[in-house]
Amino acid sequence: MINEERRPLTLGILKFADVPESQKFISFDQYLLCVVSFAVLTKPELYQFVFDLYDADQSGALDEREVSKMSLELQSKQFHFPANVTTAINLLQGKEGRAALTPDDGLVDLGEFMKFAKSFPVAFYPMMNMQKNVRESTLGESYWSRITANKLKVQELVRYMRRHQGAIPQLSFRETVSSLFSREIFNIRKRAGELYALELAQRHRLDTREVDGN
Template sequence: MGQRLPLPPIEHRSKQILSHYRIRKAEMEKLWEVFTTIDRDRNGFWTLAECFILVKEQTNSTVAPLIHSLFYFADRGNDGNLSFDDFIVSFTSFCALSREEVLQFFFIVVDSDRNGYVSKSELKEFFAYRPPGVDSAPVFPLNNKRALGLFRDGHWERLHFDDFAELADTFPNITFPAFHLQELVRKKLLGLQFWENWDDERVLKMQQDAELASDKTQTDQPGRATMKDILEYSTRKITENVNPTVKKPTDGEDDGEGSTQETVTREKDEAMAKNPLLNLIRNPTCAYHVPYVTEEFRRLQEEARKLEKDKQKRQLLAELNIPEGTGMDDYSISGASEEWSPDV
């Protein structure tokens, strides 16, 4: 028997995520032991095949396409290999999902283009999944496709999440593989009791937060997000990261209302940053991936916005033939993308 490998360094952001699930060093050591035991060649990475070994499932089982998706979401390098850091964050985040979030996970798997709904054709394609192999048969029973025709008498073409949840409630067998896969992974990673305790603690926390919430404008409890919240948050964050000079909703607003709005947005963002479903997705090629923005990167974004405003200011002064530094008190600037006008 070989010498046990030491626990590798864990990224700071990863430790933050793990702490939300009450995973400390002792639990990390246990997860590292699972990882190295299955990593037979000891190269420090998992392939898709090793994920099947973890849950002891075959490639022709009904959980197979979901294992593929979980691996794809976790594969930050998009190269077919999982580091321990990616494994421990994505797989424990999958274990941490609530029942609603497991449905959201299934929804995201099918809605690969991130248009906010799943079409009947997308669901049919998913249920037609065949494992690799010349003579392989579909892994899902025909009843799944038949259920799509029975739901609402077949008079539908697309389902948003609430409609999809109704489909799952009417025909539980459709989404059963997702819940079954979570149970299998939970058993292997720290055990069912650990995660059931986590479930109970999370539900209690959400109930307490709901009782303490006195602000009527608050629509969400910390730790919970609707599919609409996820879509709006991911769209905004992706836009901000792609174009750091984009005008934020509160840019140029110095009044109390603007400051309050910015505070509420920041608090919601902090809650969303703890969402296990979003933290599960580390592959940047996934349409639902939301890059995590560090404080340093956020500072650079603010500097970029300021530089862009200064650039636009100089351009306008040049167009008005006003020398820089002259007569500035007579002009007001409300924002980088808005017109300026004299106050006189």
């Protein structure tokens, strides 16, 4: 239904609904959860999805074996432009005369991985293309692009609120005009406020536990 062959990379989407890869059939609810969760990922979240997918031991870093497995599957000839992906992956592994990442301990942590992904996004073309196929097969690319754009706006507002003790910025003139015809701006700001309030509540619970522990 999403125009993708069954392979390790594509099976990773099942993790959103905790579906084991050995399961032959999934319910509609599981399918919906997988599709929606994957379709709304921003680029940084998509990169982290790949990182988590290959961090098999959940150590927070990719070792040589995990990087090799990721490289092998990203370079599959089943994908378009495998040569471009191979070149980028070789840079990650230091096979092109210079390494994009040169950790002293031979491990690639999330920060280093994200830095590589930002510099060489072509290495992750297979996952981006898969997301494109998922979106086009369910409601269309324009719909999901709008949802993702709103998600980024919510995240930006939450960051602003963290820096300004919970204050939310005033509406721009353009936003004020837009809000007269649509509730989208209102919903974005409402969602940001809810997420910020949730963060405060979680922080308060942690602080309370620390006090009780002492």
